[in-house]
Amino acid sequence: MRSLLRWETALVFLLVVVALGGQVSTDGAFLSGGNLFYLGLDIGEIALIALPLTLVIVAGEIDLSVASVLGLSSALIGWFWNAGWPLETILPVVIFIGALAGAVNGLLVTRLGLPSLAVTIGTLALYRGLALVVLGDTAVADFPAAYTAFGTTPVPGTNIPYPIALAALLAVLFGIALHASSFGRSVFAIGANEEGARFSGIRVKRIKLSLFVLAGAVAAIAGVVYTFRFSSARADNGLGLELAVVAAVLLGGVSIFGGKGSLFGVLAGVLLLGGLRNLLILQDTSTEVLTIVTGLLLLVSVLAPSITRRLATLRKATT
Amino acid sequence: MTTRLDAPSAPPTTARTARKLSDRVGRVRELGILVALALVVVPTALVNPRFIQPQSLRDLLLNASIVALLAVGQTLVVITRNVDLSVGSVLGLSAFLTAQQFADHPGTPLLAGIGFGVAVGLACGLLNGLLVALGNVPSLVVTLGTLYVFRGIDYALAQGRQVNAADLPDALLDLGSARVAGVPVLVLVTVVVIVVAAVYLRSYRSGRELYAIGSNPDAAVLAGIPVAKRTLTAFVASGLVAGLAGALWVARYGTVDAAAGTGLELQVVAAVVVGGVAIFGGSGTVAGAALGALLLGTITSCLVVLRIPAFWQQAIAGALLLSAITVDRLLALRLAKALRKSEGSSHA
Amino acid sequence: MEETDLSPPVVELADVSKAFGAVRALSGVSLRLLPGEAHALLGENGAGKSTLIKTLAGVHRPDAGRVLVDGEERRFTAPGDALAAGIAIIYQEPTLFGDLSVAENVFMGRQPLGLGRRIDVATMHARTAELFELLGVRLDPARPTRGLSIADQQLVEIAKALSFDARVIVMDEPTAALSAHEVQRLFGVVRALREQNAAVLFVSHRLDEVFELCQRATVLRDGAFVWSGELAGETPDSLVRRMVGRELSQLYPKQDTTAGEVLLEVRRLTREGVFTDVSFSVRAGEIVALSGLVGAGRSEVARAVFGIDRPDAGEVLVRGKGLKRGSPTAAMAAGIGFVPEDRRQQGLVMDASIERNTALASLGRLSTFGLLRRRTERALAQDWAVTLRLKFARLSDPVGVLSGGNQQKVVLAKWLARRPSVLIVDEPTRGIDVGTRAEVHRLLSELAGQGVAVLMISSELPEVLGMADRVLVMHEGRLVEELSRAEATEERVALAAAGQAVAR
Amino acid sequence: GTTKDSAGQNTGAPTGTAAADPKAPLKEGLKITFLPKQVNNPYFTVAQKGAEQAGTAIKSEVKATGPSDAAASSQVTYINTAAQQRQNALVISANDANAVAPALKTARQQGLKVVTFDSDAAPDARDVFINQATAQDIAVGQVKMIAEAIGGSGEIAILSATPNATNQNAWIETMKTELAKPEYANVKLVETAYGNDDDQTSFQKTQGLLQAHPNLKGIISPTTVGVAAAARYLSSSEYKGKVQLTGLGTPNQMRKFVQDGTVKSFALWDPSQLGYLATYAAAALASGQITGAEGEKFKAGDLGERTIGAKGEVVLGPPTVFTKDNIDKFDF
Ligand SMILES: Nc1ncnc2c1ncn2[C@@H]1O[C@H](COP(=O)(O)OP(=O)(O)OP(=O)(O)O)[C@@H](O)[C@H]1O
Ligand SMILES: Nc1ncnc2c1ncn2[C@@H]1O[C@H](COP(=O)(O)OP(=O)(O)OP(=O)(O)O)[C@@H](O)[C@H]1O
Ligand SMILES: [Mg+2]
């Protein structure tokens, strides 16, 4: 009974419904290898960024600047490439800069005690602005095919896009970190009661800082993926993606107040949003329906647990 | 069994100093924004005197007035430890429906049309409020959801249609540029809304209860405050104001499609935060929030006027926003420290 | 227990039951409150006192039973209903609005109105000042509530309850944070209320207060009704027997130990505006009490020693080695453990389970290569729950559902699990019942016996005198007196705390 | 290492090697996907009407779909889906010439014919591009209109769409070349601002331009959103009549401002004709009439016979100039 009411279970159930329903209504096109491949490509960046963002939100903070870091990293790839750097150098440098961008967020939040919502709204504008400064209105597209192929071909011998393979690998690492390690335990404690965590000798500031750094670095990796997938480095890449990622994380059952949530739920949330979107487009549903469905899913994600709780107490009260 | 230490006559005379300081903390926020505003405006005006010509000042106020309106509504919500991310979408929906109403029914009286827009906003706010207050669920998630839902409905209703100035009655368009004693009507409307909200929050029981709810939600329940009702009120007010802003948007811009106001929510939240409203509820004023909106709008305008290259403008705006909240925070920290020392010094 | 009911009860609870999941917090409890009486509600931690009060307040709805006001059955669905019926409540945990002024906290929802139904701030402040006058406190009605000490917060709560002019006032451990002076003022006020025929329901773990103030009492044990009657014929021992259902062991089981090497040394510690030039040391096997009036700065010293706050000057040494300033991690690594005074904010993660809370300070020890060993974690929590006689349903239950005293045990377990060599305890028995208190004392004493250096902050003089090998007294942020166990008498400590001892 | 210089150019697989058969009949029942930059954008709604009209005429199914935001990459999902759905042809206005290219190439390998219109994709990723007007035509026209409006001398500024719109940037480049000519020696371009095709932003950028440049005489806004916003601002400010405005706009949006004198003249092609022509080109490709090679011809219904020019481009024709005298004859 207890586990039945869990939101993760409901998400898995919804996923199965969408998969079967989609399969029937599209005559098998939905779960076909080709479509699943594209579905995987479409959710790659969101899945990647959702991983560290889950940890950030569990720790009671938020990072709205991730999409801008993605854009900045994309712009930097283009800029360095134009400057003649080899990609082998560019990629680590760009990921490092992403981590640095995350560190700026983290330092402002931990050192000055500013609310992360405010800080990252600021850096959302700042990093996107820097991306524009770096690359302006130009787009850089002449990347070698060997790299752009990562975004258009599957891992050899499978039907899995490279970004998803990468996300899966990171998901395992993040899952262990959050749910099986003392680090993760500290993250939960910080989210639930920051002062209590500090009084327990948990290095609150350091851990928070590391989470923001992680978010920045992974967002930069997502920028690399994005750039190669579209073989286009531009300053406005990933514009507005932050709300989609936050929506996916919240849909996954992570509490916006921190202290509660699971990575499994978030991955299910990402899959559900992406799958539903893919299915609706496949069925030529108009975008407005897509937008509305995204919103409704979010509402359901918070209302459903609250409603089941009420029903449970009602049932108890009547018997 | 348990005798405890007895305090002789209570010593502290610290109350007065502490109070003066805490008053200053309260006032310094709005003052700080005004100073920041001056810091932005004066150099710009020195470089380009045109910046403080009447037309230009009017434009500044006009541009800020719509975000300021939304910020006022948002403040009511944020004070209760909630947030309304759907304001941009509500504004869009209200703006489109108002414009459509005027375009499709050319005889619509001016006030009736605006009232229609306000009603649309009120309905959206009511939905938000009911979900948050009755569902007892986090408002950030709910309003992120309705952000999508309202925008989707907007698109579905508009079907790619755009209402143009030519379709709108002149009375409405004139409202967008009309002035009373040199002050644009839209600005006056905004000021009236700010004053009403400020007085309500300061001097009415239900207004103070909004602060109480945001300050300590559990205690608010125990104190017998109708938390659900007040929260609902805050969201309804925010929706209503966003509806009004939507109608005024039509008057101001004259061209409306389903995308109006997209992404405005972050600007509004930024204005509220810069205006010194605590994002976790319990403190802040509408005047501060409105000034925050004015400051952000002014920064954007200044960058254009100062001929900062287009590509630099966003980065600089972001950096300035960050410095604004940082400076505000540092000031607050310093005052808190001063407060601690002044209280402590009476011990010694 | 037939009573002579001359006047009908103002409030009556009849056969009230309330369960939280598997926990039966109340089963068939009855209580009658007569006008003009002060009625004590007694019981161990977790006996159901607060639950009973919340049922009366309309916070909880009873599963069975009735609530009657003036003989009429009432159904309170929200706290506002009880207030409207003339029942004012002081809850166990402060319920203040930190951002609002003290006066607004007192009058929230009932602010005096002036022109156009606007709040009349001047009148509100004046009336708040009157209430504070009555209670004998100097608090500025206009100052924000945030930053008030726990004692002051409690006084604001009391002022709030008084402002209702209620017929029934319920006080859940109002004195836990107060000094004797304020307690006496409060009792004076309660007596005045009784003369106006109001009924007072009073919860306290301090039996002397109960005997001083109350005429009748009701005792609960494990959620069940045990006894109700006049206090006149009772003694503290007889009450305790009713509460715990057995004879009590010695309350201050201090073992004699020989002090060893100096484990903790504090040199000229200063934090501006809070405390100044504090130096002392604690030896292995010693219990040193830090005494003083509420607000003297004892907790602040402890926080600075543990590294929560960064001192402006001075140093802390453990076994002669200097500690990094402002780093709890460094303090813990050096072997310091710290049981803070505010368990809800500082001691526990309320939503997390008992086992997770117990493990929270020992994560490093419980993990290999950063990965947690779940079984060891569970075993640790289980061991300490048994050792401290924790009253709980499942180890995986959130600590938030435990009673106040049991929560305090979890905080103790969390720190004892680390086996610290220096243990700082700040008000370790605040809100803890008599039985458990003895256990905590025995535990501290055992720890000292094992060579742990214990620094104990306590506002309870008997606890200080009964447990401490040495007593340090603080007054307004300075250490003013140091007394050996032999020298320490009630009088000397009290004088020093009041600032009337000769400064060293 | 993999540096820019060592890397070979990313040349997608060339397709359409089959020879064209000009006499092949137009197939019926073709499935064509119409993918604008952004759905619910009035300009593309008009273009879509033209495409649907053509679809009815050739008895094929034209299905409009697309993202609601104009971000560079949001079209890719829809391209992939069109390929998945085994559509015959795709008519697309590319948000980002490069971002859509890989997806378009993959789709073409699966047999999808690709026609771009309004804004081109990388040439090797599509079969035919329907160009509304040559950059030359547009730029020359715009410069001429503004020069006439301001009386041949003074400062002007450009209010563009997004900083990376391919077509906008091409036009702006050509305008600069045009302005360098001696007859425009007294016309000085002082700034290019970006309104991001957002009404409010464009509105405020117009204000900014006027404040930053006290001597500004004219503004060119070669984007429908921008020119409407700029006109709206000018008409309600004291600059009305003092600062001239021209650009590319739809008659419905601009009618009020032409009538009240804010704008003397502006230009645009008929977007519905653009959609119409693109759909015919798509059908011709899918039927095998053309392959996209230079010199091939196909019939485009009411628009008559069209010839494919260099780089697979078909030009719709010079834009129409709208003034007070003729604007009432148009409704789009
Ligand atoms: N909200 C709740 N959910 C679940 N269990 C609860 C809840 N509130 C109280 N309990 C349980 O009910 C029992 C009675 O708790 P209560 O707080 O009434 O004790 P108390 O007598 O006030 O103790 P103390 O003296 O420590 O304050 C305890 O076992 C407690 O764990
Ligand atoms: N939570 C708090 N926030 C801000 N200031 C506080 C807080 N708690 C106490 N203070 C202030 O700090 C000073 C020292 O208080 P501290 O708690 O150290 O005293 P104490 O002697 O430990 O008394 P207590 O028995 O109340 O713990 C007092 O002036 C008090 O008003
Ligand atoms: Mg209790």
Ligand SMILES: [Mg+2]
């Ligand atoms: Mg203390």
